[in-house]
Amino acid sequence: MTRMLERSAALSAAVARPAQEIPLSLTHAAAHPPRRRSRWPARLDLLQSASGLFLALFLVAHMFFVSSILISQEAFYTVARFFEGAYFLATPQPWIVSCVVGGVLAVFVLHAWLALRKFPASFRQYKAFAEHRTRLRHDDTGLWWLQLWTGFALFFLAGIHLYGMLVHPEMIGPYESADRVWTGSMWPLYLLLLFAAEIHGSIGLYRLALKWDWLPGRNPDAARRRLRLLKTAFSLFFIGLGLVSLLAYGRLGIAHAERAGERYVPGGDGRLATTLAGGAGVMPAHVPGRQGD
Amino acid sequence: MSTDTPRQLTLRILRSSPGEGIAPHWQDFHVEEAEGMTLFIALNEIRDTLDPSLQFDFVCRAGICGSCGMLIDGRPGLACRSLTRDFGPLITLAPLPVFALIGDLSVDTGSWMRGTAERLETWIHSRAEADLMAVEAPMAPELAEAIYELDRCIECGCCVAGCGTLRMREDFVGAVGLNKIARFRLDPRDERSDEDYYELIGDDNGVFGCMSLLGCHDVCPKGLPLQTQIAFLRRRMVAVGLK
Numbered sequence: 121m122t123r124m125l126e127r128s129a130a131l132s133a134a135v136a137r138p139a140q141e142i143p144l145s146l147t148h149a150a151a152h153p154p155r156r157r158s159r160w161p162a163r164l165d166l167l168q169s170a171s172g173l174f175l176a177l178f179l180v181a182h183m184f185f186v187s188s189i190l191i192s193q194e195a196f197y198t199v200a201r202f203f204e205g206a207y208f209l210a211t212p213q214p215w216i217v218s219c220v221v222g223g224v225l226a227v228f229v230l231h232a233w234l235a236l237r238k239f240p241a242s243f244r245q246y247k248a249f250a251e252h253r254t255r256l257r258h259d260d261t262g263l264w265w266l267q268l269w270t271g272f273a274l275f276f277l278a279g280i281h282l283y284g285m286l287v288h289p290e291m292i293g294p295y296e297s298a299d300r301v302w303t304g305s306m307w308p309l310y311l312l313l314l315f316a317a318e319i320h321g322s323i324g325l326y327r328l329a330l331k332w333d334w335l336p337g338r339n340p341d342a343a344r345r346r347l348r349l350l351k352t353a354f355s356l357f358f359i360g361l362g363l364v365s366l367l368a369y370g371r372l373g374i375a376h377a378e379r380a381g382e383r384y385v386p387g388g389d390g391r392l393a394t395t396l397a398g399g400a401g402v403m404p405a406h407v408p409g410r411q412g413d
Numbered sequence: 414m415s416t417d418t419p420r421q422l423t424l425r426i427l428r429s430s431p432g433e434g435i436a437p438h439w440q441d442f443h444v445e446e447a448e449g450m451t452l453f454i455a456l457n458e459i460r461d462t463l464d465p466s467l468q469f470d471f472v473c474r475a476g477i478c479g480s481c482g483m484l485i486d487g488r489p490g491l492a493c494r495s496l497t498r499d500f501g502p503l504i505t506l507a508p509l510p511v512f513a514l515i516g517d518l519s520v521d522t523g524s525w526m527r528g529t530a531e532r533l534e535t536w537i538h539s540r541a542e543a544d545l546m547a548v549e550a551p552m553a554p555e556l557a558e559a560i561y562e563l564d565r566c567i568e569c570g571c572c573v574a575g576c577g578t579l580r581m582r583e584d585f586v587g588a589v590g591l592n593k594i595a596r597f598r599l600d601p602r603d604e605r606s607d608e609d610y611y612e613l614i615g616d617d618n619g620v621f622g623c624m625s626l627l628g629c630h631d632v633c634p635k636g637l638p639l640q641t642q643i644a645f646l647r648r649r650m651v652a653v654g655l656k
């Protein structure tokens with residue numbers, strides 16, 4: 121038992137003198153030794169939420185950039201070059217992308233490090249929680265469990281992805297990315313990453329709202345139900361968008377497999393570029409360009 | 414539900430007696446359901462007619478004393494406020510976890526609650542000399558109402574048993590204690606500042622340990638606003654931490 125009386129500072133102060141002398145209301149001086157508690161737990165708690173929020177917002181923006189392939193290859197090419205500063209600098213500078221990735225990686229590592237504090241620290245703790253969760257059959261407790269496992273998966277999945285982008289920032293473009301997805305066999309990882317990140321991110325945002333009480337409306341319980349719907353909608357929307365985008369890269373990658381490694385040049389290769397424009401809309405089998413190669 | 418053929422209920426009870434060295438084991442008891450039957454009534458029937466050695470705690474039978482908390486089909490709740498008709502024909506009953514087990518369904522919540530009260534110093538801290546003859550200072554009705562709302566806690570321990578964080582980390586303070594801090598923080602007679610409260614709950618065994626699982630909020634039989642109170646304290650304590 122951890123809550124034994126002798127652990128309490130108040131009691132030891134009280135025990136130090138005869139019982140009759142215990143004042144009715146202990147004063148500050150008696151109750152609090154001058155020792156000041158560290159402010160770090162407060163800062164770390166805030167950082168945990170802030171880093172999670174940053175990553176979740178990044179995830180949303182990232183998904184919209186990536187899904188520009190659904191508009192056209194040209195559109196995705198434009199987005200990729202934009203982040204290399206191609207539209208304000210003389211030439212595209214991929215190291216800018218590396219810097220952005222480095223920043224995200226730093227926040228990611230910070231967030232994961234902070235989250236580690238919440239992981240079960242021993243098998244005993246793990247088992248206690250697992251049993252508790254099974255017995256309680258409680259939605260939010262189950263969501264945390266999901267967040268724990270998806271977070272754990274993200275360590276590896278997002279880590280690999282971020283490292284790739286960090287060291288090869290110039291290899292982002294319609295053909296480059298599609299080749300990575302298909303010829304580079306990254307699609308299984310991206311598929312898992314998509315589910316893990318969207319599920320983790322949406323639960324994280326939901327929990328943020330509860331944790332800091334940013335609930336819409338006056339009735340917290342009704343707001344929580346609404347928030348949960350919103351969370352599910354968020355997951356489903358971004359998983360859907362992600363799946364369609366990944367499919368588009370996959371198809372483009374299959375179509376481009378024989379010329380894997382070739383860089384995309386806007387308007388350069390007339391046949392493949394135009395026949396495959398629109399990405400998801402075109403079945404690889406119907407691409408006339410392939411037979412001619 | 415048909416009224417002419419009462420249901421036959423099976424109460425599957427986790428029995429044990431640490432004092433006599435009897436290890437935990439399940440035992441089934443059969444009772445006939447009656448109109449408006451609560452678990453309190455069913456348990457008394459078992460003790461009166463089937464097994465006088467069955468241990469469980471009751472005082473008020475009305476959700477006021479907080480003695481009868483137990484795991485009902487795995488969820489913490491008050492036996493006296495639980496109608497059998499809200500459950501299936503097989504109801505499992507187990508003692509609340511976390512607390513020291515006395516025997517069968519009876520646990521010692523009192524020592525734990527007292528330990529929490531001492532750890533968090535849940536009493537009015539005032540430097541003013543108490544004048545027992547003076548008229549009490551008036552309090553705005555809304556404020557008195559708000560304090561009373563949080564003071565409705567009956568220390569039943571359901572929130573403690575419902576908290577996954579506390580199950581993992583026994584030193585975690587738990588919602589019942591945080592709610593009490595919120596209550597004294599409201600009270601104008603308590604002269605403690607947020608810095609003082611930070612000394613009590615400003616760490617990972619305190620408010621920052623809470624992972625917002627809301628098991629506490631969802632099982633509290635008194636419907637206390639634990640989610641908003643914990644979130645509020647978290648904001649106040651972060652504000653202290655950033656100063």
Ligand code: HEM
Nearest residue numbers: 168169172173175176232235271272274275321324325624
């Ligand atoms: C190594 C990868 C990651 C791990 C291990 C991880 C783990 C965790 C864990 C265990 C929590 C719960 C913390 C708590 O209960 O207080 C959490 C919260 C959160 N995570 Fe992650 N996470 C990772 C990556 C991400 C990513 C990529 C995002 C962006 C979508 C994200 C967004 C969030 C958010 C918004 C929260 C809520 C913050 C809070 O509760 O204060 N996390 N994370």
Ligand code: SF4
Nearest residue numbers: 566567569570572633
């Ligand atoms: S807060 Fe609710 S669940 Fe917890 S001890 Fe008080 S009344 Fe019981």
Ligand code: SF4
Nearest residue numbers: 576623624626627629
């Ligand atoms: S909200 Fe906090 S106190 Fe309540 S059950 Fe969850 S972790 Fe425990």
Ligand code: FES
Nearest residue numbers: 474478479481493
């Ligand atoms: S007997 Fe008092 S709360 Fe159930």
